[in-house]
Amino acid sequence: MKEKILIVEDQFVEADYLQLMLTQAGYTIAGIARSVPQAEQIIKTEKPDFVLVDIFLKGKQTGIDLAKQLSADNIPFVYLSANSNEEVLNAAKTTEPYGFLVKPFREKDLLIALEIAHYRHKHNQESKWQREKQLRNDLFNIEKEGGNWNTKVIETAKALQKHIPFDCMCVYFKPLESRHYSGFMFRRSGFSEYQTIDINSLSNISARPIEDIKRLLEHNPIDNTAGWYNGDEFKNLLPVHPMKAMLAKVFGFSSNIVLPFLTSDSYMFSLSFFRRSEEGYSAEHLDMLFRLQQPLIAVMNSISPNEKRSALSIHPEFDMLAPAKTAGISPDFGTIIGKSPALLNVMDLIGQVAYSDTSVLLLGESGTGKEKIADAIHNLSTRKNKPFVKVNCAALPPTLIESELFGHEKGAFTGALDKRIGKFEKADTGTILLDEIGEMPLELQVKLLRVLQEKEIERIGGRNTLKIDVRIIAATNKNLEKEVAEGRFRLDLYYRLNVFPIRIPPLRERKEDLPALAYHFMNHYNHKSGKKISGISDNVLKSMMAYDWPGNIRELEHLIERSVLLTRGSVIEDIQLPAAPKKPDAGIEDSYIKTIHENERDYIISILKKCNGRIWGAGAAAEILNIPPSTLKSRMKKLGIRKEFIP
Missing domain, CATH: 3.40.50.300 (P-loop containing nucleotide triphosphate hydrolases)
Structure with missing residues (x-):
């Protein structure tokens, strides 16, 4: 039997036509709703399997407002719309629909779109279940296998990395009666490589005394609660959590997700994941961690109390923890060069989708x-x-x-x-x-x-x-x-x-990869031209790091090829970088007083940022500013505010 479908469409003729096509194709119609409140009522009583939702509906709420609830309730939906401006697309994209039909469409287009949406939803659910099942098996094997504390935690990090992306995973740990946590961090240094950072290492990296680090590890009430924090929410957390504030400053983290739990031997653990991306985590990630709580506890229980006390002593006894590379076969990414966090995020995505x-x-x-x-x-x-x-x-x-x-x-x-x-x-x-x-x-x-x-x-x-x-x-x-x-x-x-x-990040966002890329191209053109150049001078590397590379890797390759051909010695001592545009005089900029229009422009942009760029709808910028959306759009046009440039 085919799905029961709810049609959310305020145009009677179009809704009736949709009902006719779907009924003839064997679908059951759960009802026709003209507005979001009507749709919500039908969903409660009829429990549809699928929803066709028009974006523009009668009333204050739009189809996008309904879609947010559908997404939260895991009800698949396809958008219907005759409009396709960028504002609508941006808002619709955030709800992760299973399809989009642009009016007018053929009956065949509708039926195929539904089949694809059904397949994608089913495949998505099955794929998530299979991935989570595999992750549980991986954690079970880590629990049962031998190995010291360091090995088990690194293997756990490797298993979780495929499902909970992170640039750094912190493991905090304390007996229930203690006021201070012990712990260390695993920062990604390659696709399957992790740098272990203990208290000594963190002291050196942050240039703060070890005693300061210990004080920052004092138990905080926030540590008792699981949660995820992105962007501004993460920034708001920093004043009340000094340890997170230091890590954010030192490593440039912008998002965080935390799962605390108790082991059977009365130790409190906290797994804390950090990313540089401001939109690093979601409720879905936290739900997965909750479901994995028991397997994670089992891994920690499998480590003897003596080893825990030894490995996680608050005193600086971490020499036993060396930078580690996980065992096993890593995916072959061919000639992709680099280990920057931005590139590692791309590699993670490749690993997820390639198979x-x-x-x-x-x-x-x-x-x-x-x-x-x-x-x-x-x-x-x-x-x-x-x-x-x-x-x-x-x-x-x-x-x-x-x-x-x-x-x-x-x-x-x-x-x-x-x-x-x-x-x-x-x-x-x-x-x-x-x-x-x-x-x-x-x-x-x-x-x-x-x-x-x-x-x-x-x-x-x-x-x-x-x-x-x-x-x-x-x-x-x-x-x-x-x-x-x-x-x-x-x-x-x-x-x-x-x-x-x-x-794919531009080269200016992954400058850590510049030396490796430069040497890769140097060796390639060295071999091609029959030269014996052995290196690149520090001055050349510094000037390359200061350049923004508008032409990205292709520009770097061409400049290295030219430098190899022009170099007469064994080291590249010069590179012909384009001149950087001159910056405005700081004194003039500091003395400048903004006009009324510039202040109005800044204020509108700040409101748009808070609303994630949304102009219309409940809680959007026009409502906050108490002006019609058309007026706000006119003001934006007059003031030169373009939505695609709003962060």
């Missing part, structure tokens, strides 16, 4: 290495021995791109002298990379969407459809949400591609 057939959207500036990331995803997947076809959508003439992608029959058009096999057909059973997807013409986007939904192609001039099994990786350096808002990219295609987005 499935999920579509991936790679986002990043030109020259950041999106093609290398696509190579890693394919090479780690079950399709690694199958075709990997790459298509640069920006390099294909608009008149030929359809033929390139889907092929054509002989005589299909003037110049079609032979049958041509398209890229999708060549990639069958393998992977296709659609690079620069943002450059694809609108008329072809419609055809691509249908290929992705129906998993079949038709050659130009052909009469038969061909079933294909292709994994999609799309890449772009454009802001697709802005492209959607300006009518150059279809919203439904964006949602179809944006199943698993990975943002």
Whole structure:
């Protein structure tokens, strides 16, 4: 039996048409709601399996407001909308819908969208269950296996890393009667590598006496409560938790999640995870930690009390804890170079998605290495021995791109002298990379969407459809949400591609990787040119670290290639970096007094930040400012406030 579906649509004709199509397809209709309160009432009584929700509804609340509740209740939903501006897209994206249908749509589009949404929801739930089951097994094996305290905690960190992302994991520990915690940190230094930081190490890194560190480890009432803190919430926590404040200052952490628990031998543990990202954690992460509480307690119980007292002594007895690298086989990321936190986050995402057939959207500036990331995803997947076809959508003439992608029959058009096999057909059973997807013409986007939904192609001039099994990786350096808002990219295609987005950081956000990248390119062009250059001078490395690299890794590669060719000795002593733009005089800037309009602009931006950029709806900026949304938009336009530049 097919799902029971609730239709949330305030246009009578459209709602009636939806009900007719769905009933004919065998679905049961739970009801039709014209507003959010009506929908909430039907959900309570009818308990639908699925919801089709229009974004713009009668009343103060929108479909996005309803979607937040649906997401919290784990009820899958698909958005319906005839509008696709950037503001709507940004708000809708945060609710993580299972699909998006742009009006008007065909009956076939509706039914396929529902099938895909059903599959994604089921697959999502099963995938989460399987991952969590595997994690429980990993923790069980860690509990049963031998090994000292350090080994067990590192293995626990490695197991959790796949599910609870972190740049650093802190383990705090104390007998119930004690006022002070002991403990140490595991900071990521590579994909499967962790640096152990004890009290001595933390004292050296922070330049604070050991006695100060001990005082900061005093039990805080906040430590008794599990919770997650992102961005401003994390900042608000720092004044009342000095230890977290010091770690945030020293390591640049911006989010935190904590799970305290008691072991059977009356010790209180606290696992505290930190990330540099401001949006590092969610309620879903905390729920998972709660479900893992018993296996984690079992791991800690498996360590003898004597070893706990010895390994976690508050006194500086941590020489036994050396920087550790986890055992086992790590994924092969090919020629991806670097160990910066920003790059490690990307590697974590690659590791999560590579083994499935999920579509991936790679986002990043030109020259950041999106093609290398696509190579890693394919090479780690079950399709690694199958075709990997790459298509640069920006390099294909608009008149030929359809033929390139889907092929054509002989005589299909003037110049079609032979049958041509398209890229999708060549990639069958393998992977296709659609690079620069943002450059694809609108008329072809419609055809691509249908290929992705129906998993079949038709050659130009052909009469038969061909079933294909292709994994999609799309890449772009454009802001697709802005492209959607300006009518150059279809919203439904964006949602179809944006199943698993990975943002590739620009080089300026991962400067820790600069030396490794520079030496990698130096060795490559050294070998290519037959030279024997052995190093790069400190002055050159310093100047490279001070540069912002607008051309990213591609620019670095070209500059290193040039430097290798121009260097006559054995060390690169000079590099031709472009001149940096001059900064304004500090004295003039400090003496400047803002105008009324500039102060108004700053105030509106501050309100928008608090509302996460939302203009309309309950609790949004227009409501807080007590002005109509249209007036606020006019003021923003006049003052030059662009939503995409609001952090």
